[in-house]
Amino acid sequence: MALASRSSAFIVWNSNRINNKSLGLLCVVPLLDACGVQQIDDILAERGVTDCPSSIGESSVEPDRSTNADASTSTSMGAMSGSGTSSTSGEPSSSTSGSDSTGPLPPVCGDGVIEGDETCDDGNDIPADGCQECARDSIVFVSSEVYQGYALGGLYGADQRCRSLAAKAGLDRFLTYKAWLSTPAMSAADRLVHSRGRYMLVNGLVVAQNWDALTSGTLENPIMVDEHSQSQDSAVWTGTLASGQPAVGSEFCEDWDDDSGLLKFAGTGFSTSVDATWSFFEQGGCGSELRLYCVEQQGT
Ligand SMILES: [Ca+2]
Numbered sequence: 001m002a003l004a005s006r007s008s009a010f011i012v013w014n015s016n017r018i019n020n021k022s023l024g025l026l027c028v029v030p031l032l033d034a035c036g037v038q039q040i041d042d043i044l045a046e047r048g049v050t051d052c053p054s055s056i057g058e059s060s061v062e063p064d065r066s067t068n069a070d071a072s073t074s075t076s077m078g079a080m081s082g083s084g085t086s087s088t089s090g091e092p093s094s095s096t097s098g099s100d101s102t103g104p105l106p107p108v109c110g111d112g113v114i115e116g117d118e119t120c121d122d123g124n125d126i127p128a129d130g131c132q133e134c135a136r137d138s139i140v141f142v143s144s145e146v147y148q149g150y151a152l153g154g155l156y157g158a159d160q161r162c163r164s165l166a167a168k169a170g171l172d173r174f175l176t177y178k179a180w181l182s183t184p185a186m187s188a189a190d191r192l193v194h195s196r197g198r199y200m201l202v203n204g205l206v207v208a209q210n211w212d213a214l215t216s217g218t219l220e221n222p223i224m225v226d227e228h229s230q231s232q233d234s235a236v237w238t239g240t241l242a243s244g245q246p247a248v249g250s251e252f253c254e255d256w257d258d259d260s261g262l263l264k265f266a267g268t269g270f271s272t273s274v275d276a277t278w279s280f281f282e283q284g285g286c287g288s289e290l291r292l293y294c295v296e297q298q299g300t
């Protein structure tokens, strides 16, 4: 009976999310989770991405990164191409790797070449143009969709949902997105890239200046804006403390993929908070329909 209830829950979710896509996939009850994730993969494939990951692998990130990185680099470079020879001007490289040792030359921030730990290099001193000190801004949004905590399909399924939402909203580099979500064995801090760049809402407001600020327990603006720039005042599945570590003591909805149908709980945050409760506020029942935080990932 638990399975039957999951089936109906899935169908409701499915009809809400993929209502007129006619993807031609038929879900068989024992394969609900796998099928749900597969359908999200197919949504991504419909948008021209055929290399959907079988795990949270970087192989899916690389092709997407290269194309978008090229695009953003060319536009930003184009915008500043006329302005002087700034090869050694501002924006010094923040990677302080030893200057006089034997290894390869350290990256030079400002030379227009993305290298080393740089995720962009627009060669200018303009901080709020999406590339600051050779670190690119990352978008973070709260999902416009809601999900039952036990039916996310695990961390991978949650990540796929973020990618699907980002793709449908037309966000760049949508395949890179991951959910701010932990299990006891895999923390958000371990899963997500610790960017030197800013974390931004899609409406341009700054959430945090970098990863350390994001995980400091205080945000500049709450992550209450979804991928379509709409406000969402809502509880959010996280299983994660503001530090990025798992919210120990909660049940994580059986790694966000609970087949038991039993009443379980998991850690939630609140989207309007700017203190540590943005990530962990209280535990919520896994049958509740809550949102996800989705975070764009920069290069490894
Ligand atoms: Ca460079």
Ligand SMILES: [Ca+2]
Pocket: 122, 124, 125, 126, 127, 128, 129, 130, 131, 132, 133
């Ligand atoms: Ca810049």
